[in-house]
Amino acid sequence: MAKLSAALNQGLDVGLTVSDVREILVQLYAYAGFPRSLNALGELMRVLDSRKQRGIQDALGEAPSRPIPTGDALLAAGTANQTKLAGGPVKGPVFDFAPAIDKYLKTHLFGDIFERDNLDWQSRELATVSMLAALPGAEPQVQAHMRIGMNIGMTADQLRQICQVLADRVDADVARRTREALERQLALMAGH
Incomplete structure (x- = not known):
């Protein structure tokens, strides 16, 4: 604290x-x-x-400047936000295995939270990458959020700056996890 x-x-x-x-x-x-x-x-x-x-x-x-939708409108808004952030529809075996988590991500995280417009998406992603990097074992999610950051306009140089700030102000391991996730994501993008 x-x-x-x-x-x-x-x-x-x-x-x-x-x-x-x-x-x-x-x-x-x-x-x-x-x-x-x-x-x-x-x-x-x-x-x-x-x-x-x-x-x-x-x-x-x-x-926030507007009310957050509810019900089916919230699911639609969250799905649209998630798709835009991820760069395409999000699906996979874990969502088939546990459909409830897919709904929670769409309605709550990408709906209730990302519909709140009093903090822009780049700021939200900056906070998300930093928080996830502080959690050992969340490296796949750090990498996914590096991709999301780039999908919404953050540059590789800006993401490298996050790594440097984390190295300077937080912890070497947190910075390393962030840097490695960014490099893995950049390598994936270069291969496509």
């Missing part, structure tokens, strides 16, 4: 809004789990309270 507190302060100091940070921490529950997300949100509240006590007034930021 001490490292998170420092990172939250640094982000707010360079202009992230309360909404930006809160949105990232809410989204990351899908990757890190509810307990970690809830703990991180509690830490954000403590950081904001401490900053306020020191006279720092952080910009609040924006809420």
